[in-house]
Amino acid sequence: MAQKILLKDIDVPGIETFDVFRKQGGYSAVEKVLKTMSPEDVVEEVKKSGLRGRGGAGFPTGMKWSFLAKPEGVPRYLVCNADESEPGTFKDRYLMTKLPHVLIEGMIVASYALGANTSYIYVRGEMMPQIRILEKAIAEAKAAGFLGENILGSGYDLEIYVQPGGGAYICGEETALLESLEGKRGNPRIKPPFPAIAGLYGCPTVVNNVESIAATSWIVLNGGDEYAKIGIGRSTGTKLISASGNINKPGVYEIELGLPVEEFIYSDEYCGGIANGKRLKAVVAGGSSVPILPANLILRTVNGEPRLMSYESLADGGFASGTMLGSGGFIVMDEDACIVRNTWNFSRFYHHESCGQCSPCREGTGWMEKILHRIEYGHGKMSDIDLLWDVQRKIEGNTICPLGDAAAWPVASAIRHFRDEFEWHVNEPKAAMEGNYGLAHYADPLPVPAAPSELVK
Amino acid sequence: MSEKFKVTIDNIVIEVDPGTTILNAARMIGGDIVPPAMCYYTKLQGSGGKCRTCLVKVSQGSEKDPRPMPKLVASCRTTVMDGMVVQNITSPEVIEARKGVVEILLINHPLDCPVCDQAGECHLQDLSFEHGAEQTRYEFKRRTFERIDIGDKIQLHMNRCILCYRCVFTADQITNERVHGVLNRGDASEISTYITKAVDNDFSGNMIDVCPVGALTDKTFRFKNRVWFTKPVDAHCECDKCSGKVTLWYKGEDVIRVTGRKDQYGEVQDFICNTCRFDKKKTSDWTIEKPTEIDPRSVISANHYEMEHMLPVIDKKIM
Numbered sequence: 136m137a138q139k140i141l142l143k144d145i146d147v148p149g150i151e152t153f154d155v156f157r158k159q160g161g162y163s164a165v166e167k168v169l170k171t172m173s174p175e176d177v178v179e180e181v182k183k184s185g186l187r188g189r190g191g192a193g194f195p196t197g198m199k200w201s202f203l204a205k206p207e208g209v210p211r212y213l214v215c216n217a218d219e220s221e222p223g224t225f226k227d228r229y230l231m232t233k234l235p236h237v238l239i240e241g242m243i244v245a246s247y248a249l250g251a252n253t254s255y256i257y258v259r260g261e262m263m264p265q266i267r268i269l270e271k272a273i274a275e276a277k278a279a280g281f282l283g284e285n286i287l288g289s290g291y292d293l294e295i296y297v298q299p300g301g302g303a304y305i306c307g308e309e310t311a312l313l314e315s316l317e318g319k320r321g322n323p324r325i326k327p328p329f330p331a332i333a334g335l336y337g338c339p340t341v342v343n344n345v346e347s348i349a350a351t352s353w354i355v356l357n358g359g360d361e362y363a364k365i366g367i368g369r370s371t372g373t374k375l376i377s378a379s380g381n382i383n384k385p386g387v388y389e390i391e392l393g394l395p396v397e398e399f400i401y402s403d404e405y406c407g408g409i410a411n412g413k414r415l416k417a418v419v420a421g422g423s424s425v426p427i428l429p430a431n432l433i434l435r436t437v438n439g440e441p442r443l444m445s446y447e448s449l450a451d452g453g454f455a456s457g458t459m460l461g462s463g464g465f466i467v468m469d470e471d472a473c474i475v476r477n478t479w480n481f482s483r484f485y486h487h488e489s490c491g492q493c494s495p496c497r498e499g500t501g502w503m504e505k506i507l508h509r510i511e512y513g514h515g516k517m518s519d520i521d522l523l524w525d526v527q528r529k530i531e532g533n534t535i536c537p538l539g540d541a542a543a544w545p546v547a548s549a550i551r552h553f554r555d556e557f558e559w560h561v562n563e564p565k566a567a568m569e570g571n572y573g574l575a576h577y578a579d580p581l582p583v584p585a586a587p588s589e590l591v592k
Numbered sequence: 593m594s595e596k597f598k599v600t601i602d603n604i605v606i607e608v609d610p611g612t613t614i615l616n617a618a619r620m621i622g623g624d625i626v627p628p629a630m631c632y633y634t635k636l637q638g639s640g641g642k643c644r645t646c647l648v649k650v651s652q653g654s655e656k657d658p659r660p661m662p663k664l665v666a667s668c669r670t671t672v673m674d675g676m677v678v679q680n681i682t683s684p685e686v687i688e689a690r691k692g693v694v695e696i697l698l699i700n701h702p703l704d705c706p707v708c709d710q711a712g713e714c715h716l717q718d719l720s721f722e723h724g725a726e727q728t729r730y731e732f733k734r735r736t737f738e739r740i741d742i743g744d745k746i747q748l749h750m751n752r753c754i755l756c757y758r759c760v761f762t763a764d765q766i767t768n769e770r771v772h773g774v775l776n777r778g779d780a781s782e783i784s785t786y787i788t789k790a791v792d793n794d795f796s797g798n799m800i801d802v803c804p805v806g807a808l809t810d811k812t813f814r815f816k817n818r819v820w821f822t823k824p825v826d827a828h829c830e831c832d833k834c835s836g837k838v839t840l841w842y843k844g845e846d847v848i849r850v851t852g853r854k855d856q857y858g859e860v861q862d863f864i865c866n867t868c869r870f871d872k873k874k875t876s877d878w879t880i881e882k883p884t885e886i887d888p889r890s891v892i893s894a895n896h897y898e899m900e901h902m903l904p905v906i907d908k909k910i911m
Contacts, residue, residue: 303777320774325641325669491755491774491781493642498696501779505732522729529692532663533644 137404138365140353140373141346142389145233151268153275156236162281164352165243169289172355177248181351183359185371190216190307190344191422191462192537193446196351202331203249204339212340213246213254214316215348218300218307220259221422222484223464226375227345229387231258231265234349235272239295241348243281244355246293249341254295257312260302269297304488308536309342310334311490322492323536344462346375367393370445374460380467383407392445396420397434399444400467413469416574417553420449421461423481424541426548427474428458429577454548470574474556475567478549479507485542496539499530503546510557513564520557524550552577597674598655601625602682614667614678615646619857625680626857628690628719630697630804631756632668634859639761640668643754644693645719649686652677664689687723694723699730700779701805702751710806712819712891715858716754737782742772743790745811745870746800750782753807759783759799766863767795783807794833797869801852801860812870813841813849820891822848824884829877833865839884840875847873856887 139145149155156162168177182197203211215238219227231238238256246254258266273295276282284292298316300306306315310324313335334340350372354362363371370392379385382400384407390399399405400415409415418433419425435441437456442448450457468477486504491497506523509515523546531543550557555575560567596607599617602625608617616634618626627648632640640646646668650661655675664686667678680686698720705711737750755774760783763770772785785791791799800808822841829836841849850869852860872878886893 305777325666487778489778491776491778492757493644494693494697494754495644497755497779497781498699501735502696502699502730502732525692529689529696533647533689533693535641535666 137389137391137394138373139389140362140365141230141234141237141349141375142387151233151235151272153236153272153279156234157279161236162240162276162279164240164356165247165281166287168244168247168355169287169291174248174250177244177351177355180355180359181248184350184354184362185359185366185369186347186350186354186362187370187446188344189346189350189374189462191221191424191459193460196343196347199331199343200245200249200341202329203341204332205250206339209338210253211249211251212335212338213242213249213251213348214309214312214335214340214342215242215254215256215345216307216309216312216342217256217258217262217265217345218303218312219262219345219462220302220304220307220488221424221462221464222481223377223379223419223466224422224462225377225379226387226463228262228265229377230345230349230375231262232268235265235268236276237349237352238269238345239272239276239282240352241350242295243276243286243293244351245341245343245348246295247291248351251341252292252294254293255316255335256295256297257306257316258297258299259306260300263299266297266299273297303490304484305490305536305538308538311536312342313340322490323538325535365391367443367445368447370447370460374444374463376444376463376465378406378465378467380465381410381413381469381472382467383410390444392443393448394444396442396444396449399465406465406467409467409469411469413471414574415467416470416472416577417468417474419464419466419468419545420458422464423466423484424537424544425459425461426454426457426544427477427552428456428548429552430574431577432456432552433458454544455551458548471571473511473571474549474553475507475511475560478546479504479511481545482507482542485538489538489542490536493535493539495530496534496542499526499539500542502526503530503542507546510560511567513560513568515557515561515564517558517561519561520550520554597672597676599672599676599678601678602680608672610672610674612672614648614650614665614670614672614676615640617672618667618678618680627667627680628715628723629668629857630715630719630754631758633758633761633802635863636758636761636765636802639756639758641666643697643756645690645697645723647686647689647693649679649683650676651679651683690723691725694720695725695728695730697754698724698728700735700751701754702734702736704752708749708752708806709809709814709819710752710803713858714806715804735779740784741790742785743792743796745797745866746791747809747811747814748783749807749809750784752805753783754805755781755783756804758802758804759808762798762802762863763791763796766798767793769793794865794867795863797866798852798860798863800869801854801863804858810849810851810869812873816848817843822892824886824892826853826881826884827878828881829868829872829879831865831868834868835862835864836868837862838864838868838878840878840880845875847875847878853884 186196187193306321311321315321330340415430436451482504486500489500527543527546530539556572627646629646630643647664648667652658654673742748775784825840
């Protein structure tokens with residue numbers, strides 16, 4: 136059984152209440168940092184842990200914290216990015232629902248490390264229940280003296296506020312989130328300046344994902360070196376993976392980074408194999424914006440090494456044959472999935488969620504969606520596939536924020552790895568409407584697992 | 593600051609003050625190497641970075657850190673570093689990306705230049721002429737918007753808008769109250785007023801001048817004439833609200849339009865008030881200075897207003 140850090144007490148009844156959480160050893164990290172550690176010590180521990188941002192980009196958290204400008208007389212802010220809206224990712228929602236105090240504890244530790252006296256949790260607007268849970272947890276922590284003025288007699292003051300967003304995907308981009316938090320239209324800012332210099336209300340700000348912040352309390356309790364021992368290479372620690380799609384056991388799993396992808400998909404401890412005895416066709420390994428990979432490339436790299444669930448191994452091969460760990464939205468598709476339809480669906484999402492600020496993304500995402508819609512519904516032309524490739528290339532890298540890239544990558548990778556399926560849609564529109572392309576040559580390299588007995592009848 | 597930064601743009605070296613953007617450094621050199629800019633406006637703080645036509649390649653970040661920047665950058669919002677090497681027209685990658693941006697800007701543009709008052713002084717026209725392709729590859733229905741009325745002075749054609757946000761910044765920064773802004777998201781975003789309120793204040797007319805396309809046009813000039821048949825003349829008047837320095841656009845002996853004076857990049861030198869723009873349409877209101885200097889390559893200069901004899905059409909003696 137792999138080590139659990141964030142979800143270790145998930146099965147304790149009543150863990151969402153302060154009393155039970157405290158009994159399980161909760162908030163001891165707060166006691167430790169406030170009584171024995173300086174803010175610099177905390178930053179140093181997090182740096183040593185090698186914790187990388189869990190929101191998608193994988194930027195080292197300790198490094199991000201140390202970049203924070205510290206001018207005299209200017210407040211600093213910590214903002215927790217809980218605007219989780221990447222299709223296929225639902226780990227933060229799970230964590231906030233079940234273990235709100237893990238996040239609050241991490242918020243206190245991180246705020247102390249950064250010297251922030253006001254911190255915000257920006258929660259996606261659709262997550263109303265989670266907002267109430269967090270507000271209740273904050274009230275409980277405050278009543279117990281872990282929030283407010285002079286926490287535990289240390290002289291450190293902290294207030295945490297929960298801010299519901301409007302439900303826009305773009306507000307998960309850190310500068311758009313800050314604009315939205317300031318009460319403006321959620322358009323990403325043009326960088327530089329980065330939030331570490333001028334963020335919320337023009338003050339130095341750190342924006343971290345829920346999972347990154349939640350991990351910090353374990354790190355300060357057990358030491359950064361201890362955290363760095365978990366995982367593999369530069370991918371340290373554990374990661375929450377939201378597994379969905381055609382698998383037997385969808386859900387949120389906490390894995391040690393470095394777990395083989397094959398084991399993750401087929402072992403009973405995790406996804407439990409492909410549902411209904413079907414075969415694996417493709418995997419989107421880190422949320423909708425990362426490149427999709429066919430079965431043969433997700434299980435093994437081009438060099439034939441087994442692919443591991445880690446930042447480096449998943450990215451092995453670059454965009455030609457690799458993907459990214461991203462936010463950990465692991466979407467599995469079986470032989471009945473249609474890649475064209477799936478790509479169109481993602482594309483429709485990005486078209487809908489583009490903020491409309493810069494031209495390539497505003498116009499280009501809509502264009503891609505229309506072309507994909509045409510191919511999917513049997514009116515495509517062969518030249519459309521090349522056009523699609525060209526349009527995504529014009530968007531990628533030419534936009535203000537990474538949403539343009541996120542819209543371009545799934546399209547690019549789908550054409551790169553599944554071009555024959557696109558061509559089949561163009562050549563055989565009738566068959567494509569009625570049936571499915573199937574596995575083709577991305578054959579599942581594993582033997583077909585025996586179908587569950589109740590389906591064999 | 594006495595210290596100057598040395599920047600190389602398309603192999604031309606120039607020394608500029610720290611804090612200058614790449615675009616402005618290129619404008620100091622001038623000529624073909626100046627990236628086009630649709631949304632950046634020198635006088636409007638915070639503008640730029642949106643249209644992506646001014647993308648350039650930074651092949652060397654600075655003297656100290658010579659690494660190239662990984663992506664193309666918006667030259668209007670990137671400040672120069674000492675020893676920076678920038679490629680604009682010498683980089684095929686930039687040319688390609690710019691062509692893509694122009695194509696993307698045009699896919700939903702109605703291309704109704706024949707009935708657009710902006711034609712002849714439209715930046716999007718220039719841009720597509722210089723960087724665009726002959727034909728679009730877009731085969732779908734173009735996006736359209738419901739027409740809304742934003743007042744008796746300014747005509748809004750949302751279909752032509754490229755969402756440069758210039759008019760939003762103008763309203764924010766030079767008028768006392770902004771009543772319009774961008775509504776909705778993505779390709780449904782539109783310039784609109786709050787519950788179709790009229791845009792009406794002393795400096796609202798400047799939104800027309802800053803608009804790079806025909807989305808905001810002068811209602812008092814609407815369908816009066818094509819700009820290339822009119823003659824621009826610099827003039828001024830005593831005005832207690834603004835500098836009073838304007839360009840008058842003559843058709844025959846009538847002033848049919850008043851605008852701010854624009855420089856070679858289409859940016860106004862001084863913002864003018866609505867009284868000067870919309871109400872003073874008689875020659876007697878103005879002190880004429882001289883014919884406006886127009887780029888000889890512009891369609892407006894094709895009017896040959898410097899000719900000694902007036903053109904027959906507007907010669908009263910013949911008529």
